[in-house]
Amino acid sequence: MKKILYSLLAFFVLVSVTSCNKLLEVKPETLTGIDEGIQNASDLQAVLNGSYDVFRNTHVMGGTAFVAADVIAQEAYSTSTGFEWGQIKTLNMNLFNPIGRDIWKNAYLCVQRANVVIDYIDNDKVTLTAEQKKQWKAEAQFIRAVCFYHLVQFFSLPYDATKDNTQPGVPLRVEAILANEFAATKLARASVEEVYQFVLTELQSCEANLSTTPIYGHVSKDGATAYLAKVYFQMNKMDKAYQYADAIVTAGNYSLDNNWWAKFASASMDSTTHEVIFAMTSSAIAENSGSGYSDSYRTNKANPPSFGPTDILVSQLKQINTDQRATQVVLTAGTANVPGVYSSKYNYDYMIAPVICYNEILLIHAEAGFALGSGDPTADLNAIQTRAGVPLTAASLENIASERRKEFALEGKHFFNLKRLKSNNIHGEGWNSSKLLFQIPDIEQNGNPDIILN
């Protein structure tokens, strides 16, 4: 009888030893972990694509953030009854404002995804060719730099608001977060100077490493050069802005399209536009990169849109009745119930999201050139005017500014231009007023309670 017991016990021990591991290492078959999912070059490329996917998010480069910039600057009106737009319309953005929260959340999500790519490349976690390493790291650095630039525009006082730009910028998150404990790291806001310097250094590194041949949907060397011009221009560093803008203009790789709207109408930028230096691809509704613009403004849907150009912007555009841009941007479409002025600029089911285009570089070239006395600012300005079908004028700060406002109508650029020009009336506030900023959102404060608030 004891034999039976011992053999049963032995059996149990055997069963338990073999099955213990099996029982304790149950992993759902449908679950892919980080290590299994990033093993080779194509996996890492998919992760980089994941970063681009957030980069085109409506609150990053996809449009909504820029719609908010136009509503703050009173270039666009909003009839939305949502409290988020209510706060923006009255410049009372608090920590719960969903627009501010989503700009913060998505820009940083994009940074985190770019950081993962950089971490994998720097630590040789996957096998890549030297070319892939160089190009992909630079692409990730570009995405990250533009995200920090985007954040510092919405959450910090503008450049030059304090003497040494010591005003709080945004936290510079540059480490890939691959474990929970790092996610909890509380980073203070770097100064605006530090953020700008980081962005510039990164973009310069991108410029050195990015491919000179454009890759569909991916940033190339010209993208970095153009963005450097844009950042320096925003800092009012005209010599550097001119230098980078001039590099693009001189190389002659880009030109203005015949039609001002061609770049928005083209989901595939190769065939119809030569103006885009870098934009997010869009080839189907599921891959729409500019939905933030179209969802806000488009008029060819069942319901009238909740956003449109304000009367002041409309009057600017209608100053000259031959202005092509007026007919495209302004549409008096209302229904009997809800009359109003709307824009048809973004009337597309899916569209690219331009990040940097030649017309912007041309106007930077004009204004920086004018300030420095370099180049031919009038020629630059006239190129823009010719395309718009308006009478040509000689370059002056005023003329360039007026052209800029119309050229980029409803693209969210006017707000930042007013800040650059240190306007004392942006929605009734001075250029360096913190009322024009979003508050550091609750989702940051919850985990980082000591962060300095606006």
Place this chain on the structure above:
Amino acid sequence: MKHFYTLLKTLFAVTLMLVLTSSMFAQKVQVSGKVTDSETRETMVGVTVLEKGTQNGITTDINGGFKITVQKGAILVLSFVGYEQVEVPASDGMTVAMKTKQTMLNQVVVVGYGTQNKREVTGSIYKVKGAEITSLPVPSFEAGLQGRAPGVTVMQSSGLAGAGSAIKIRGVSSITSGGDPLYVIDGVILPQNQGERIGAVNTNVLNTINPDDIESIDILKDASATAIYGSRGANGVVLITTKRAKLGQSTSGGKKAPNFNVGYRTTMSTPTQLYQLLNTEEYVKLYVEAYENDKRFGVVNGAAAQGDNPSTPLLYGGFKVKDIVDGGYQTTDWQKEMTRVGIGHAVDASMTYGNDKLATYFSLGYHNDASYLKENSFNLFSSRLNLDYKLSKSLQVGFNTSYSHSINNLVPVSWNGGLGKAMSTALPYWPIYDPTNPDKYYKFPQAWNGSYNPLAELGNRVMRERYDRTISNIYLNYNVFKNFTARFEGGIDSYTRTYDEFFNNVIEEVNTRASQNIIKPQTLMAKVILNYDYDLNKNNKFKFMAGQELLGNSTKYNRNKSVTFPTGEAGDAFYLNPTISDALMASQNYSDKSEVIGMQYGFVSYFGRVFYTLNNKYLFNVSIRQDASSRFGTNNKWGTFPAASVGWILTEEDFMKDNGIFNYFKVKVGYGKTGNAEIPNDAQYSRLITNDTKLYGGQPIRYITQLPNPDLRWETTNSFDAGFEFGILKDRISGSFDYYYKKTKDLFLNAAVPASSGLTSVLINVGELWNQGVEFGLNTTNIKTKNFSWTTNFNIAYNKNEVTNTGNAGPDAFGSTGDVRVLVGYPVGVNYLVKELGVDPATGKPIYEGLEKNEKGEIIRRFKTFTYSTDYRQPLGKPWPDWIGGLSNTFQYKRFDVSCMFNFQLGGSIYDDSEKYQLNAIGNWNLRKDVLDRWQQPGDITDVPRMTLDADVPNRNTDRYLHDASYLRLKNLSVGYTLAPNTIKGINKIRVALVGTNLLTWTKYPGMDPEIFRDMENQMQRNLSANVTYISPPQARTFSLSVNVEF
């Protein structure tokens, strides 16, 4: 006093001398014999055998034998703790069987992996006998526990057939993870009792267990009792023991014949209460008044939306006020139309038979519970065979097998329609039938969950859940040597759940559609338990137990079928095997997908316990369990859960012995650590998602959604328990008192991290909370005469709960319906609402309390405002009751018995989430009659604001809908009559009983039924929204008649 002792001593000495001397002259014989337990037939060690009237005595040896020299013809008195004293004439070679004393304190209670005498238990365990539950027509056995066990809160979701309950033992100890106790049926661990979500209800995984098969339920409450279940013991453990026959039992009137028990019960079910809603006349009057108010006060969203038509505003559905007035205010009582008197039946039959080798319990049951809701029924067919077989003196095998098949015909309720619609958006002036076509139901004009007329849905919107389930185990018990046994056990809980939905096109003139989901989860267990009882000597007794347990849960497959029939074509639900043409099957209107899921989770455990008794009065209990699970991260794979408790039976001490009052008094203290492992199966792993449909540049995108958490572990509860148990006047009065403090840490929470990390929260073990409370239970036999007896059982418990850490989460990080939140310094699930300060007499508008906060979020000013803002929310109310309890009285007169039970709740609040629609703007909801007290003109003092058509007003969660949840309820009342044995030849017993449940209720709650529970989709909502209701179906009031025959 001193003299008294001296006298006693002298008397004692004299008596002793007399006895001794007398014995010298008497004729002596030597008698030897054996003592056994009358039930187990096992020999008994240490029984005192005394020659009656003498001091001549001895105790039985290790084999239960004794040898004693006595006077010829002497009487032997045998006594043993917990057994009835036996007096027998001495005769050589005698075997004496001793019976256990049937008192409260000598019950055998089931502890984890074994049993213990209640007298010796040092943990907090409450036993409920199956008979107490089976006598009630409850939808599922766990509902019958309500009001019985101190500190056990049973929240029955509703009066639906087969409806489930949530049970909280000593408060709630979790936020996001499972909060229900661990259910173990005959040693088989069941998965968490959450059920499947169907519409607005969760179905119940426990209703497949036939209450009639339950012998007893033991509820393990404190850590020293539950720590043996380690990482799954923190919410308490409910041990269910099913009925079985006893080996060697002679049954049926002394003959060795099977004993049969047949019962039949019929139950009549009605709702305890329904809403008092406006009739058409009142509705129209208030509608017109609201219209005029809006005109008068210029409410933009109100009357203006209707256009300017002052005399006859158009009512919803295009009805004109004038026509309704002319038509004589025809009212449809939708609640009445949707309800009925449900008539249910239950038949249970069982057979018990035991001889020396074989013990069998076999049962069959058929229950057809029909609720008060039309078309709602729960049908259960159950069978059980429990068998024990003695292979040899030392080897016993056996099994418990059950198979049940249940069909739950659900109906939509609450927000999902049905009665919920009748209580809300079915307006009183709407007719049942289409005025232009009386053969058809009137089609509702509103698009709220479809515009179905709830009556049209009856029979045409099928939601049918079928379970085929077995919970079984098999064991081998081997008595290796004296007092050492090894038990091997294998268990299985396996079921197939088939859920059918069918939507007939007659309701909405859309296509008929059907879907079916079949899922097959299975839990397999294996364990070995070693038991050794070692009595060092009479005063030092040890019981050792050690074991190992393996558990694996897997899901064989998950299959989903769905079909949309072509327009105009009829179809059937899948369970009725509809004809589906080949063309339809090939089309995109048909889909049949199945996936193999495989292993879900596993547990490996080792456990052990030592129980030591010193001098029969000092009790020491130490247990430990080590658990490992696939759910835990690699750095915390194993958890150790120790517990220790001590007890002291004061009545065994000389100073308490023979005190004349207490026949039993025990104090006990215990401390232990338990866990809650009901965390998601895959939370420890990182997760990378590849999105193949959302592309970038035509290529797939991939991203991280979850970071690895190798530190992930169970939630830990450390608890302390101290209490006492007593028996007074030979247990005429017995009771218990417990104090406990439970501190839970490592709560599995989405802890806030800075969003600049790219994440807003990570799931980690970070939260903390505590529960503390007291429990008191009392059983008294008030009167006991030959013909009449009266016994009382009373219990009451207090619990307080507070969250102390949420990992810096913001106020909206954890929430559920009804604006319940998890806030530091408040109980779990506190209501987070705007305070309403009444109605402004001048304008009839509600006044809110505005809050001004400083940068730290502290309130620095409170002010009155008409503006509602979520910024003004503040924690209000008490989601959990302060006191809960029950009071039962049982009266027996000759062959009649009457028993009644009250249960009560004191303190706590209910948040009536539907009330905001029922007491405010008139329009697409019918309102409660309470609104007749509304504000009408300046100067009116009332708590009901003026009527408006502004549909925005109700969407405000304020404390106006927060109510005192205290109640007292006559839970059940039963009257029975038992026929004397053999009144009819061959029949041992016939009992007829009449039982009523939920008969009377006293409460201040103005809503409907104060016993509410909004059964929620996930574990967190189940923990948080316990005090929230939303037009939930009320409890059932039932009357049932039952007959039980034993032969």
